[in-house]
Amino acid sequence: MADAMQTEVLIIGGGLAGCATAYYLAREGVEVTLIERFDLNTQASGCNSGSLHAQIPHEPFVDLGEDWARTFAPTLPLMLESIRLWRGLESELACDLEVSLRGGILVAETEAQMRGVERKAALERAHGLEVEILSRDDLRRVAPYVSDRMVGGALCPAEGKANPLKAAPAFAAAARRQGARILCGRALASLAADGDHYVAETSGGPIRARRVVNCGGAEAGPISALLGLPLPIEGHPIQVNVTEPMAPFVEHLVYFAGEKLTLKQAGNGSLLIGGGWPARWSARDGRAVVDPDSLRANLRVAQTVVPGLASVRLIRVWPAVVNGTADWKPILGEAPGLPGFFLNIFPWMGFSAGPIAARITAELVMGRKPGWDLAPFSALRYAA
Ligand SMILES: Cc1cc2nc3c(=O)[nH]c(=O)nc-3n(C[C@H](O)[C@H](O)[C@H](O)COP(=O)(O)OP(=O)(O)OC[C@H]3O[C@@H](n4cnc5c(N)ncnc54)[C@H](O)[C@@H]3O)c2cc1C
Structure with missing residues (x-):
């Protein structure tokens, strides 16, 4: 040896x-x-989409239920402390990481979705996370770029983005x-x-x-x-989309209570659109490859929530493998x-x-x- x-x-x-x-x-x-x-x-x-999350993810809240959310909740103080660290990293590491913390908004299209948003927010608040429920009018005022179809939402001011x-x-x-x-x-x-x-x-x-x-x-x-x-x-192949740069108009990290979505505007003006839509494993070499069905669905959902995306051109979509635990x-x-x-x-x-x-x-x-x-x-x- x-x-x-x-x-x-x-x-x-x-x-x-x-x-x-x-x-x-x-x-x-x-x-x-x-x-x-x-x-x-x-x-x-x-290869990720650079969201800085602090809240309980909405999808497992719906799929796995509130008992799961209660077992996940001890993770919230960790997420919040991590975002506090992110605030100081640019000076500590002497690098512009494009950290921007202007809040995350989870929007609802139906009253039933809104009730779920409220239940999740109550649990998050009980674990020390600041979350503000937004009425339809609040949402118009805070996020005018969001579709009029949306009935309300929740704003989590701690959240934001950085450059992965x-x-x-x-x-x-x-x-x-x-x-x-x-x-x-x-x-x-x-x-x-x-x-x-x-x-x-x-x-x-x-x-x-x-x-x-x-x-x-x-x-x-x-x-x-x-x-x-x-x-x-677990290793799950998922994919992210990026558009051509646009003038700044999406201020927040945006989520949707109806389907998978994360959407934010990067510092250069490009929109990053994801939310965990599945990619595929290639039969040829076992690598993660883009799933066109997910691509179409992801863009449809994004446009439903933010209609201003209708005229923007997509420039790239990429797959990558996310680490998961059940x-x-x-x-x-x-x-x-x-x-x-x-x-x-x-x-x-x-x-x-x-x-x-x-x-x-x-x-x-x-x-x-x-x-x-x-x-x-x-x-x-x-x-x-
Ligand atoms: C498409 C996508 C979007 C995502 N979006 C977000 C988001 O917006 N916000 C968020 O918080 N999280 C997001 N995530 C999740 C996040 O990216 C991961 O949870 C996180 O990056 C994991 O970091 P890691 O260092 O543990 O793993 P990795 O970045 O995967 O690093 C692990 C490293 O270990 C190396 N390695 C493995 N085996 C060996 C070996 N035998 N010998 C030597 N090296 C080895 C690998 O090559 C790899 O470089 C996303 C993930 C994906 C894929």
């Missing part, structure tokens, strides 16, 4: 989770090495400035405990580390399985039965929550108490 590279902490995965964890450790003087099988930020963290092409690279650059070693084109092949250390076999040779952090996104399950801890982390909750903390092996897996909304999940993970790796009750997010919930 080739001589193993030694490091204090090995991070697997160069998306937002991995790059931010590397930064929060390196700035405390911890020796850290990050490996990424491709290049940094090429998977979900660089910039965030993880900015964390990585700052981590490097603090001495982190970042190795791209290095795939993890195997991982085994060796006394109080772990030895990782990678495509560039073995690495021996006292602590290991799994930031593998949709691949985090197979990575944990190398240590005998299979985790039911309960939508993150998996954070030291893995049960595997001292020194940590999990930083934030599903579905891991762009929004990336900073706080990484901060918490770094604190745990350094042996500190992060000041959060992490019991709801433990991998123990998967124990038989």
